Amino acid sequence: MAVFVLDKRKKPLMPCSEKRARLLLERGRAVVHRIRPFVIRLKDRIGGETQPLRLKMDPGGKTTGLALVREKEIMAEDESRHVAIVLMLMELTHRGETIHKMLKQRKEHRRSRRGKLRYRAPRYANRTLPAGWLPPSLRHRMGTTMTWVERIRRWAPVQALSQEVVRFDTQAMENPEIRGVEYQKGPLTGYEMREYLLEKWGRRCAYCDKEDVPLEIDHIQPRSLGGSDRVSNRTLACVPCNQKKGNRDARDFLADDPRRLARIEARRKASLRGAAAVNSTRWALWQWLAGTGLPVESASGGRTKWNRERFGIPKSHCHDAACVGHVDAVFGWQHPVLRIKAVGRGRYQRTTLTRYGFPRAYKTREKRLFGFQTGDIVQADVPAGKNKGSYLGRVTVRANGIFKLYTREKKLEYLKHEYCRLVQRGDGYDYAIDHPADANHSAYLPS
Numbered sequence: 539m540a541v542f543v544l545d546k547r548k549k550p551l552m553p554c555s556e557k558r559a560r561l562l563l564e565r566g567r568a569v570v571h572r573i574r575p576f577v578i579r580l581k582d583r584i585g586g587e588t589q590p591l592r593l594k595m596d597p598g599g600k601t602t603g604l605a606l607v608r609e610k611e612i613m614a615e616d617e618s619r620h621v622a623i624v625l626m627l628m629e630l631t632h633r634g635e636t637i638h639k640m641l642k643q644r645k646e647h648r649r650s651r652r653g654k655l656r657y658r659a660p661r662y663a664n665r666t667l668p669a670g671w672l673p674p675s676l677r678h679r680m681g682t683t684m685t686w687v688e689r690i691r692r693w694a695p696v697q698a699l700s701q702e703v704v705r706f707d708t709q710a711m712e713n714p715e716i717r718g719v720e721y722q723k724g725p726l727t728g729y730e731m732r733e734y735l736l737e738k739w740g741r742r743c744a745y746c747d748k749e750d751v752p753l754e755i756d757h758i759q760p761r762s763l764g765g766s767d768r769v770s771n772r773t774l775a776c777v778p779c780n781q782k783k784g785n786r787d788a789r790d791f792l793a794d795d796p797r798r799l800a801r802i803e804a805r806r807k808a809s810l811r812g813a814a815a816v817n818s819t820r821w822a823l824w825q826w827l828a829g830t831g832l833p834v835e836s837a838s839g840g841r842t843k844w845n846r847e848r849f850g851i852p853k854s855h856c857h858d859a860a861c862v863g864h865v866d867a868v869f870g871w872q873h874p875v876l877r878i879k880a881v882g883r884g885r886y887q888r889t890t891l892t893r894y895g896f897p898r899a900y901k902t903r904e905k906r907l908f909g910f911q912t913g914d915i916v917q918a919d920v921p922a923g924k925n926k927g928s929y930l931g932r933v934t935v936r937a938n939g940i941f942k943l944y945t946r947e948k949k950l951e952y953l954k955h956e957y958c959r960l961v962q963r964g965d966g967y968d969y970a971i972d973h974p975a976d977a978n979h980s981a982y983l984p985s
Contacts, residue, residue: 539874539971540606540625542577542693543568546584550695552591553606553625573915573962574969575626575876577693588695591625592835593687595701596842596859597823599815600635602683603855604628605862606694612867624870627856631879632682634675634815641674647895672819680819682880684826691830699827700835700863702842703820735774744802745779745792754780758788758806770806837863879968884912907935908955913964918943918950918957925950932968933958946970 540553548571554562559578562568571579589608596603607622652658672680690696735755742749744756756775759765762785775783783791792799827834845861846853849868856875860868890899905911910933918929931945933953941958943950 539627539876542572542575544571544577544579544693545586546580546582548579549585550588550691550693551580551583551586552588553694575628575693590697591694592622592698592700593690593694593696594859594862595683595687595699596855596862597679597683597702597816597820598855599679600632601855602630602632602679603857603859604630604686604690605856605860606690606696607860607868609698619866620864621867621869622860622865624860624868624873626876627860627871627873628686628876628878629854629856630682630686631877632679633880633882634679636882637678638673638675647891650895670822672822676815676819678880679815680823680826683823686878687827687830696832698833698835699830700837701820701824701827702839702858702862703824703836734769735772739774739805742774743776743779744773744805745775745783745798748776751776756780756783758802760785760787763787773802773806835863874971874973877970877972879970881913881966881968883964883966902937905935907937908939910935910941910955910958910960911964913966914960915962915964916943916958917961918953919959920950920953920957925953930961932964 539556541556541559543551543554543559545551559568559576562578562580563570567582568578568580571577592607592609594605594607605624605628606626607624610621610623612619612621687699732755736753741753743751743753753774753776756773757765757767758771758773761767765771773788788802789799792802824834824836841863842858842861845865845868846858849861849871851857851861851868851871854875857871860871884905888901888903889897890901892898910916912934914933915930916933918931918933920926920929929943929945929950931943934942934944935955936942939955941953941955943953943958
């Protein structure tokens with residue numbers, strides 16, 4: 539994983555390797571500017587030459603993949619090849635579902651109290667929604683993505699952006715006059731249906747949960763027994779299960795497995811809420827990216843999948859981001875992944891409510907206690923006891939001075955504030971680094 543580098547005036551320079559960053563710190567030429575993500579600042583350099591970097595994005599309903607790549611043109615067999623060299627992989631997890639649940643709870647509390655308090659006349663004058671309005675949960679998805687685009691631009695010389703945003707209708711492009719049955723029976727017949735089912739059923743067999751095997755579309759209730767072709771009557775099955783089920787109804791086929799049958803019945807009615815969230819925000823995000831003044835490349839999900847499969851890259855949000863757009867080869871995709879999770883900065887609400895919406899307890903009015911605030915990254919040095927040792931993690935503060943500390947390996951319930959040393963102020967995100975088991979850090983990177 540690359541390390542962000544700033545000059546003496548906090549202007550972005552080319553990222554460097556972990557080894558070079560360690561040497562710069564040991565020789566006193568640099569200081570630590572930030573821990574997560576790791577950023578260093580040089581003390582003896584102002585400005586410098588940079589190479590073109592591109593930030594690629596794969597927006598998702600729950601997780602957005604980010605990939606910082608260096609672009610290079612390589613001549614091979616009298617042909618120019620566009621190569622992307624991955625410098626950093628990131629996955630940003632949103633908290634849109636949490637925001638949706640909290641707003642729903644607030645709505646229920648207000649509705650419950652409305653019948654118990656004085657009469658208030660209804661208001662209609664302030665209920666008009668402005669153009670381009672998005673719900674708070676969707677605005678959060680856009681806001682976190684925009685925040686990290688701006689942060690990475692402050693730490694790295696990003697000169698171009700790429701976003702997976704559109705699905706090209708190749709059939710209509712080849713023949714703009716195509717209409718009716720000809721369009722429905724063209725080469726794209728069943729393509730959208732299959733992609734929808736793969737997303738809905740988790741790319742696994744509904745009857746045996748096998749993954750990474752050829753899957754076929756199966757009717758839960760066969761057409762010969764009165765079943766329809768609607769998408770709610772279709773699922774995915776591996777070849778052995780599909781042949782074993784044959785022309786039977788799923789209820790008869792799974793008569794000895796009622797739990798699996800219940801899961802299938804619940805899943806067949808489930809909606810793709812995440813896909814709907816992406817469809818609602820992708821163009822709004824693209825318009826904001828275009829307003830940054832950088833060239834923005836838009837690409838389709840089909841092209842991303844084609845790139846990933848021909849390069850032999852595993853499926854993940856960050857790897858999808860590295861394969862977005864026009865690229866002939868991808869190097870360095872085995873890097874560790876920086877996982878960023880939006881956890882918020884706390885609540886304005888200082889009163890804990892009952893299930894009926896009435897006060898139950900009151901929280902302290904000050905969020906910062908003993909110089910620390912919930913969400914800060916601290917270094918804890920415990921001198922004695924069963925938790926003796928040094929720990930680095932996120933802290934939860936208490937008014938009595940006994941904190942909680944969350945590390946990746948364990949959770950410390952009782953930690954005195956005297957043992958804590960501030961490393962980085964909380965910024966509303968939690969960080970973790972995943973080192974893949976098959977990571978090859980000495981992979982060939984073209985110079």
